[in-house]
Amino acid sequence: MTVTISRTFSVNPHVTSLIDGESVPLRASGEDIAVVNPTNETQISQLREADADEVDAAVRSSRRAFDSGPWPRMDITERKDILYSIRDHLRKNAEELAYLECLNTGLPLHSVRGHVQRMARNFEFFAEVASTVHGETYTQTAGYLTYVTREPKGVAGCIAPWNAPLALASMRVATCIPWGNTCVLKPSEYTPLSMRRMVEIFHEAGLPPGVVNLVNGRGAVTGNALVAHPGIDMVGFTGGTVTGRAIAAAAGRNLKPVALELGGKSANIIFDTADVERALDGALAGIFGNNGQQCLAGSRILVQRGIADALIERFVQRARKIRLGDPMLPTTEIGPLAFRQHMERVLSYVEVAQADGATLLTGGRRSAQHETGFFIEPTAVLAPHNDSRVCQEEIFGPFATFLVFDTLDEAIQIANSSKFGLVTYVWSEDLSTVMRCSREIRAGTVWVNTPMMRELRAPFGGYKESGIGRDGPQASLEFFTELKATIIPIDPVKMHRYGAS
Ligand code: NDP
Numbered sequence: 001m002t003v004t005i006s007r008t009f010s011v012n013p014h015v016t017s018l019i020d021g022e023s024v025p026l027r028a029s030g031e032d033i034a035v036v037n038p039t040n041e042t043q044i045s046q047l048r049e050a051d052a053d054e055v056d057a058a059v060r061s062s063r064r065a066f067d068s069g070p071w072p073r074m075d076i077t078e079r080k081d082i083l084y085s086i087r088d089h090l091r092k093n094a095e096e097l098a099y100l101e102c103l104n105t106g107l108p109l110h111s112v113r114g115h116v117q118r119m120a121r122n123f124e125f126f127a128e129v130a131s132t133v134h135g136e137t138y139t140q141t142a143g144y145l146t147y148v149t150r151e152p153k154g155v156a157g158c159i160a161p162w163n164a165p166l167a168l169a170s171m172r173v174a175t176c177i178p179w180g181n182t183c184v185l186k187p188s189e190y191t192p193l194s195m196r197r198m199v200e201i202f203h204e205a206g207l208p209p210g211v212v213n214l215v216n217g218r219g220a221v222t223g224n225a226l227v228a229h230p231g232i233d234m235v236g237f238t239g240g241t242v243t244g245r246a247i248a249a250a251a252g253r254n255l256k257p258v259a260l261e262l263g264g265k266s267a268n269i270i271f272d273t274a275d276v277e278r279a280l281d282g283a284l285a286g287i288f289g290n291n292g293q294q295c296l297a298g299s300r301i302l303v304q305r306g307i308a309d310a311l312i313e314r315f316v317q318r319a320r321k322i323r324l325g326d327p328m329l330p331t332t333e334i335g336p337l338a339f340r341q342h343m344e345r346v347l348s349y350v351e352v353a354q355a356d357g358a359t360l361l362t363g364g365r366r367s368a369q370h371e372t373g374f375f376i377e378p379t380a381v382l383a384p385h386n387d388s389r390v391c392q393e394e395i396f397g398p399f400a401t402f403l404v405f406d407t408l409d410e411a412i413q414i415a416n417s418s419k420f421g422l423v424t425y426v427w428s429e430d431l432s433t434v435m436r437c438s439r440e441i442r443a444g445t446v447w448v449n450t451p452m453m454r455e456l457r458a459p460f461g462g463y464k465e466s467g468i469g470r471d472g473p474q475a476s477l478e479f480f481t482e483l484k485a486t487i488i489p490i491d492p493v494k495m496h497r498y499g500a501s
Contacts, residue, residue: 009096011103015047015192017054017216018199020061021209024054033189033218038106038336039326039373047192049217055184055225058213062155062182063231065210072152072180076131082206083127083178089205090120093197099328101166101194106335106374108327111290112166118454119170119198123178125456129473130178133481145488150481152180154233157226159219159247161239162188162338163293163396165195168261172236173212175476184213184232186223190339192216219243227251234258234479238295240394241420241465248468259469259479261295261461263394264422267415268298269437271408271428272306278449279427280311283400284318285451286425288378291334292398293342295466296445296452298425300391300418301402302411308404312382315400316362319378324367334398336374343374346397349390353381353401356388361402386414394420408433412440421463423447444470 031049160169187195286298327335350364363379459472
């Protein structure tokens with residue numbers, strides 16, 4: 001049974017950075033950014049932006065923690081104990097984290113509670129993986145032993161978006177530090193509250209100072225300073241494709257590797273061989289889960305012609321009955337969008353759709369039931385063809401775009417006609433249909449007859465403009481560690497003695 005939040009928690013009126021395990025004192029001057037509750041549009045806190053000097057202090061601290069601190073040198077059992085302690089402390093403080101996330105992002109409480117449990121698992125899982133890392137040895141060359149070890153790569157800049165800060169920023173950190181790396185985390189300035197508490201909890205759990213530093217501020221100021229800093233060894237970024245491109249270019253100038261988890265416009269394909277009841281539930285969950293603000297949303301719903309009219313009609317009926325409201329209430333299915341400009345951008349796609357000849361099926365406006373808050377009605381449009389902007393651009397809200405197709409080949413071709421390639425959902429009981437989709441659709445994940453299911457053991461990430469690299473045990477190991485070959489002769493080797501005779 002879902003229960004309502006048992007109590008409220010205090011919100012710090014000022015959010016500053018957290019460096020070396022300490023809250024950075026409020027400087028006499030600096031840029032202040034309002035932190036707003038999207039449910040009632042009131043200011044709930046104020047963020048003091050980290051400028052380039054503060055970012056420099058954070059990077060230096062992480063550098064010290066890496067170059068001479070205990071974290072990379074620690075026995076793995078000790079490091080693992082601390083990561084398990086982080087897991088336990090996150091669980092112990094789950095309600096506070098869920099409260100702050102819900103208050104600041106508008107994500108429904110039931111989703112956010114799941115995210116907190118998932119973040120705890122992320123630390124547990126990657127602690128396990130790091131404790132089983134092994135090397136290679138080669139003895140084939142006579143007289144020599146060569147062994148290959150993996151070492152932590154250094155200091156990471158980790159940058160996270162606003163749509164699900166706990167789930168996404170925790171993934172950035174949990175894939176980075178278990179190998180012995182340190183990092184500086186920059187969340188979105190729109191949603192800093194849960195992030196600030198999360199990093200405090202890391203320290204309460206025993207993480208040595210400097211292993212995770214937090215800087216707060218806008219991408220153009222704080223994010224830029226972080227990515228351009230010469231003390232950073234790599235960048236892990238989750239966010240939009242446009243920003244990802246800028247970050248890759250900036251990091252490339254310093255020859256720093258990047259891992260990018262970017263946007264999507266994922267196809268959710270419903271064949272006439274599907275269990276239609278389940279496919280309908282899955283289509284609704286795929287686009288309206290997490291307020292529609294998720295990279296892996298099934299936002300292009302492709303329906304085979306024979307079942308299209310009936311399925312779309314039922315989708316619309318269900319969409320109209322979705323419970324929109326206060327995200328703190330356990331009964332709420334969709335909360336407000338995260339901030340005003342985002343809501344306006346999502347709504348602007350109604351005109352874009354109509355200009356392209358699409359039909360508005362439902363929604364498309366601010367909710368009349370709510371006097372305040374960035375609520376929009378769950379929206380669906382039927383697009384005339386896949387070239388429409390609503391089929392090609394990520395809208396990132398509770399906004400479904402339907403397309404009708406005739407054949408399996410056509411469905412695959414439509415799914416692949418996108419600059420993105422993050423995930424695909426396939427609904428069919430026919431094995432050959434499923435296998436063709438799995439083989440031919442160019443996306444990092446194919447979910448068959450299921451809404452989103454994250455398997456931590458499998459890599460997650462995108463093809464094409466949905467990203468570079470993957471999160472996952474093998475992929476994160478490769479990104480966040482360096483390989484070192486040590487070559488040792490067993491007997492003294494014969495050498496030419498330059499200048500000896
Ligand atoms: P953005 O790309 O706008 O921002 C992401 C982060 O990057 C923010 O912290 C942002 O700060 C920062 N940033 C912006 N510009 C720069 C810069 N020049 N240098 C360094 N940092 C910068 O994404 P959103 O926050 O709008 O998040 C939504 C996007 O994230 C969607 O496209 C979504 O698909 C994608 N996403 C991808 C996921 C995946 O796993 N593939 C998961 C979840 C989301 P600021 O807030 O100030 O702009």
